[in-house]
Amino acid sequence: MIYGPTLLFALGEGAVIPLIPVIANRLGADVALAALVAAALVVGQLCGNIPAGWAVARFGERLTMGVAGIIVLAGLLGIVFAQSLAFFTAAVFLIGFCAASFALARHSFMTTRVPLTFRARALSLLGGTFRLGMFVGPFISAALLAIFGSETASIVFFAVCQVATILLVFFGPDPEKAVPVGAGSPTRRGAGDSRDAEDTGEPVTGAIPTVERVGVFRTMWRYRGVLARLGLAASSLSAVRSARQVVLPLWGVSLGLDAGTIAVVVGVSGAIDFALFYASGQVMDRFGRLWAALPAMVLMGAGFFALSFTHELSSAAMWYAMFAAVLGVGNGLSSGILLTLGADVAPPTDPAAFLGSWRTLTDAGGAVAPLIVSALTAVASLSVGVGAMGLIAVLGAAGFIRWVPRYVPRSR
Numbered sequence: 001m002i003y004g005p006t007l008l009f010a011l012g013e014g015a016v017i018p019l020i021p022v023i024a025n026r027l028g029a030d031v032a033l034a035a036l037v038a039a040a041l042v043v044g045q046l047c048g049n050i051p052a053g054w055a056v057a058r059f060g061e062r063l064t065m066g067v068a069g070i071i072v073l074a075g076l077l078g079i080v081f082a083q084s085l086a087f088f089t090a091a092v093f094l095i096g097f098c099a100a101s102f103a104l105a106r107h108s109f110m111t112t113r114v115p116l117t118f119r120a121r122a123l124s125l126l127g128g129t130f131r132l133g134m135f136v137g138p139f140i141s142a143a144l145l146a147i148f149g150s151e152t153a154s155i156v157f158f159a160v161c162q163v164a165t166i167l168l169v170f171f172g173p174d175p176e177k178a179v180p181v182g183a184g185s186p187t188r189r190g191a192g193d194s195r196d197a198e199d200t201g202e203p204v205t206g207a208i209p210t211v212e213r214v215g216v217f218r219t220m221w222r223y224r225g226v227l228a229r230l231g232l233a234a235s236s237l238s239a240v241r242s243a244r245q246v247v248l249p250l251w252g253v254s255l256g257l258d259a260g261t262i263a264v265v266v267g268v269s270g271a272i273d274f275a276l277f278y279a280s281g282q283v284m285d286r287f288g289r290l291w292a293a294l295p296a297m298v299l300m301g302a303g304f305f306a307l308s309f310t311h312e313l314s315s316a317a318m319w320y321a322m323f324a325a326v327l328g329v330g331n332g333l334s335s336g337i338l339l340t341l342g343a344d345v346a347p348p349t350d351p352a353a354f355l356g357s358w359r360t361l362t363d364a365g366g367a368v369a370p371l372i373v374s375a376l377t378a379v380a381s382l383s384v385g386v387g388a389m390g391l392i393a394v395l396g397a398a399g400f401i402r403w404v405p406r407y408v409p410r411s412r
Contacts, residue, residue, distance in 0.1 A: 011136060020034075020041065044100075052105070053359075073159060076159050100359070110126065112351060120292075123339040127335045128274070219347075220357045235365030241331055298397055342355055372389075
């Protein structure tokens with residue numbers, strides 16, 4: 001009941017995502033416009049975080065997830081019957097908008113109920129369910145395309161996953177009633193502390209959180225200190241992760257490699273990433289958040305920096321494959337970090353509104369990174385764009401060093 005709905009949604013979404021540019025192209029979009037239509041999914045999720053935080057805080061996780069699942073079914077019908085590019089883009093945006101509800105509902109649940117001693121492992125598993133869905137979903141879609149020869153089969157698969165999710169959420173045991181609130185809320189120093197919200201910078205001892213439900217925008221203002229500092233560092237990690245997904249295919253194309261070779265390199269990098277998702281949680285629970293965040297940022301920063309100098313080398317393809325693996329290791333080690341840090345600094349008793357703001361900030365970093373790479377590539381070169389991502393990783397690592405000890409619980 002905790003991981004099942006998220007996994008079902010991720011499997012269905014992973015099966016449909018590769019088809020969005022294909023369908024957009026059939027509706028008349030060129031390559032650039034098809035990429036913009038595909039980005040509507042990310043933009044929808046970015047726009048949906050704050051409303052999802054409000055809905056979870058007001059109506060609860062179960063109702064929010066169930067209603068979001070029903071709306072996703074409407075979006076899938078829009079994709080199937082879309083006759084215009086604008087209508088299709090709106091349907092994709094709607095699915096992304098509702099995707100935020102699934103992610104935030106479980107994030108909020110674990111923040112209030114999972115004990116601090118194994119919080120990172122639990123949230124790394126949650127991140128792993130998304131990774132599993134995005135890793136396996138495209139293979140399911142490929143198999144369905146081979147059998148039925150139509151994209152509709154993959155869309156129907158997503159719809160079946162959504163129906164199963166809705167039934168599971170509404171008629172299965174309710175985790176909110178089975179697990180008491182407070183298991184994941186030890187006395188700690190974080191955004192949930194009123195003194196820290198005022199950003200005095202002084203340690204807090206003996207503070208007892210009070211149950212006070214406030215609006216989303218008031219929550220953002222109250223916890224502006226942690227959002228502007230640790231949240232910005234977390235946003236840089238999201239940006240580096242997102243850049244990896246864009247840079248690796250572009251770099252292979254710029255080297256003149258065929259699509260099969262690029263797919264293998266990207267696939268191996270993704271497999272390494274997926275294989276390490278639980279190790280990140282183990283490290284964070286045993287040694288602290290920095291022991292996972294810093295190696296991840298340093299590896300990805302070094303990988304981007306080094307890759308940016310290999311384009312004109314005679315063995316550029318070999319370096320491309322090697323640094324793609326390095327980026328996969330770094331990304332795998334960062335699994336669950338953003339979820340865990342958000343849970344660590346969220347208000348202990350009513351975290352949904354804060355997590356909506358936190359996820360909006362981190363998702364914004366992921367949305368901006370491809371634009372930075374694209375702009376720098378157009379102005380200078382792809383190597384400059386890739387090197388800039390390395391610089392962002394270094395700055396983000398410095399931010400983690402500075403702000404994690406201040407805002408995150410020191411005792412494990």
